[in-house]
Amino acid sequence: MTRYEEATGSDREDAAFLRERRLTEEAAVAVADLVTVDRPIPLVVRSCDGAGSSYDPEARRMEICYEEVSEVRDLFRQDGNQRADDEVAAVLLETIFHETAHALIDVLDLRVPGREEDFADQFAALMLLDKGAVGELRLRAAAEAWRLLAEITEDADDSGEDEHSPDRERSVNELCYVYGSAPGRHRDLVSPDALPVGRAEGCVREWATVRGTWLNALGPALREG
Numbered sequence: 001m002t003r004y005e006e007a008t009g010s011d012r013e014d015a016a017f018l019r020e021r022r023l024t025e026e027a028a029v030a031v032a033d034l035v036t037v038d039r040p041i042p043l044v045v046r047s048c049d050g051a052g053s054s055y056d057p058e059a060r061r062m063e064i065c066y067e068e069v070s071e072v073r074d075l076f077r078q079d080g081n082q083r084a085d086d087e088v089a090a091v092l093l094e095t096i097f098h099e100t101a102h103a104l105i106d107v108l109d110l111r112v113p114g115r116e117e118d119f120a121d122q123f124a125a126l127m128l129l130d131k132g133a134v135g136e137l138r139l140r141a142a143a144e145a146w147r148l149l150a151e152i153t154e155d156a157d158d159s160g161e162d163e164h165s166p167d168r169e170r171s172v173n174e175l176c177y178v179y180g181s182a183p184g185r186h187r188d189l190v191s192p193d194a195l196p197v198g199r200a201e202g203c204v205r206e207w208a209t210v211r212g213t214w215l216n217a218l219g220p221a222l223r224e225g
């Protein structure tokens with residue numbers, strides 16, 4: 001259930017991109033294929049004026065921000081990737097799944113092992129990686145965006161106010177899941193700059209555990225078959 005609000009000013013191009021790519025609709029179909037929820041969880045796409053995408057437990061709705069399209073696009077541009085449409089779409093889709101996880105945790109009253117932010121990232125990985133090679137590339141794009149963001153913010157002071165894992169850590173975790181889900185296709189990820197070999201060794205098992213933990217948490221809400 002997606003509603004697109006009127007975009008303001010410079011967000012208009014981003015709004016057109018999100019509508020055209022139908023990412024929220026794609027996410028909704030994928031989630032509905034996996035779990036049953038009593039009521040659809042509304043999702044609003046809007047100009048957020050600086051606040052990031054989020055799940056609002058009071059209103060029980062997700063908010064995805066138009067401007068994040070430009071923010072992510074700038075990251076790839078600064079890295080020399082001028083027209084990264086597919087990568088930008090992949091990062092936004094990953095964000096939508098991440099916020100969906102917060103919504104499911106709330107609505108289904110799921111038990112969260114460890115930090116909710118990490119668990120939400122892991123749900124996004126689950127949704128993408130279960131689509132096979134296409135999803136693997138999308139998660140790699142998301143991991144690349146977090147890596148680029150980490151490079152930019154590494155020197156800036158880290159006040160520790162963000163409850164998300166540091167961007168670099170998120171990036172490495174996601175690469176570990178990609179590699180763990182299909183090591184044969186992603187050997188190129190194993191390198192000191194991307195997925196260090198010491199971490200890579202445990203990723204097949206790590207991904208199986210992460211995936212199993214989510215499916216187990218969803219339990220009775222999972223669709224049969």
Ligand SMILES: [Zn+2]
Pocket residue numbers: 098102117120
């Ligand atoms: Zn979050």
